[in-house]
Amino acid sequence: MHLPPADRALSPYTGYTRAHWEAAADALLAAVEPYAARGGALYHFPGDRESWSGHLSDGLEGYARTLLLAAFRRDETALQRYADGLAAGVSGVWPRIEDRSQPLVEAASIALALRLTRPLLWDRLDEGVRQRAAAWLGDALTAEPWPCNWELFPVTVGGFLEEIGYETEASRKAIERGLERIEDWYLGEGWYTDGDGRKFDYYNGWAMHLYPVLHAWLADDDRLLDLYGGRLSRHLQDYARLFGADGAPMHQGRSLTYRFATTAPLWLGALTDRTPLPPGQTRRLASGALKYFLDRGAVNPQGLLTLGWHGPDPAVLQGYSGPASPYWASKAFLGLLLPPDHPVWTTPEEPGPTERADAVTSLAPPNWLLHSTSSDGIVRLHNHGSEDARYDPYYTRLAYSTVTGPSSSYDNSVIVGGDPSRAGIEPLGAGEGWVASRHTAGGDARVTSVVLARGAVEVRAYLVAGAVPGTAVRVTGWSVAGDAGGVVRAELVPVVGLSDALTGVTGDGDTLFVALARLTGEADAVPLGELVGVRAVGVGELAVRWSDGSEARVVFGGGAGVRVLGVGSGE
Known part of the structure; x- marks a missing residue:
């Protein structure tokens, strides 16, 4: 062209x-x-x-x-x-x-x-x-x-x-x-x-x-x-955050x-x-997406x-x-209905939200958590509220991004008893830097999931209940094969209940599994263990300490399913 x-x-x-x-x-x-x-x-x-x-x-x-x-x-x-x-x-x-x-x-x-x-x-x-x-x-x-x-x-x-x-x-x-x-x-x-x-x-x-x-x-x-x-x-306030700095839309959903x-x-x-978007930002996001696809075949x-x-x-x-x-x-091409002298065409481009600063944004209706990093322009979406089994894997995975697509090996999943399905997703809320949900997996097991995000770092915790003792559990993370390979890298580090192979087994009751994850385009990223520390406080509670000294506590159980408390904030 x-x-x-x-x-x-x-x-x-x-x-x-x-x-x-x-x-x-x-x-x-x-x-x-x-x-x-x-x-x-x-x-x-x-x-x-x-x-x-x-x-x-x-x-x-x-x-x-x-x-x-x-x-x-x-x-x-x-x-x-x-x-x-x-x-x-x-x-x-x-x-x-x-x-x-x-x-x-x-x-x-x-x-x-x-x-x-x-x-x-x-x-x-x-x-x-x-x-x-x-x-x-x-x-x-x-x-x-x-x-x-x-x-x-x-x-x-x-x-x-x-x-x-x-x-x-x-x-x-x-x-x-x-x-x-x-x-x-x-x-x-x-x-x-x-x-x-x-x-x-x-x-x-x-x-x-x-x-x-x-x-x-x-x-x-x-x-x-x-x-x-x-x-x-109102929708555009959230929507503008779904585009990576390279112009890529979020790789999620059908069609x-x-x-x-x-x-x-x-x-x-x-x-x-x-x-709510300035005209220069509107054109920058739209042109970025058009260019992204035209440049990639x-x-x-x-x-x-x-x-x-x-x-x-x-x-x-x-x-x-x-x-x-x-x-x-x-x-x-709806934008061509705007006259050539409209500010959306004449105003210099302005950076999109992803390029301005690192951000973590919770979206209440879909129960999503978006986190983006300006250093590599990647946007990540943690899905704790969207589901359509007809079009799996584009609705039911735990996470999506602007640089990866769902893989056939069930990326971003909790696999219980060899069953990778995630059915009956029940939103449990989202807040500053976190989102949670509950779903059915492996037949009768119920998995309560929560993720905390800061920058590119994710703490992923899963409480598995109702499974037969000794049931195998495997946790997967980001898949960067194909176009993303060599451009970005993914990490998944076991913390609680998981072996180095990211597998574990359920105990006699509720069993907690925790991993640290990261999807990044930074070549020399600081090791995950230096950015966040996590320890289990019994079966149903998790303490998280970030490198800046701030802390959070994840409490599983009760009518709400999960609570995330910021130490000293009362949240």
């Missing part, structure tokens, strides 16, 4: 400017054009993979997601091609929108693109094409979505159809129904779950916030924009092949003036986005991932 020269005056961290984003959008659009089929209604990309929705649906996905890119770019030449494809698609090529079908997802991208570019595309269509297109989209108003972010697809279609005066009552009902449904999943402080349960990941930003905020903004509805925009603004779609909520906050020699993370990688895919799925990365 050919990009302009780096501009280190305006963008000292990434070198990227608006011209880089425009060039990237243009290159991606040019690369997909040869793969148009059936009058431009379908885009079939090469490869032997097909999603579980089938070949025809995958072709529609290719059309819809790349149309979204053309809409954000406002490329009139490209939009004319998509207008031709729309006319062909609604004349019998596209599959119908049915209950819980993939065309419902793609209808939302098409409707949003048509709404954003109405004078450039929709208003120029023949009346007959408009009628057929509205009728095709209209099935989305009553189609049953999956009970998750899919509830927002009828909202997005309804917003466009109401605007053009098609089935206005049904459109309003679809909007109201979807917005009402997501209220059940809003847990405060800017965080949604992606449906029932505790499913926290990037769908918060590129779906749960994106569609309601865009709808409110396009409808010029101040009440809704204050509500959903306020939630977005990671959407890659730089992670930048969509950053741009959305700036677009709607609902962000996300685009193949043909200019196409591949199915993977850096380059092709089947390990990060789900059954619904088809050849065109990565093009939901188009959402990243």
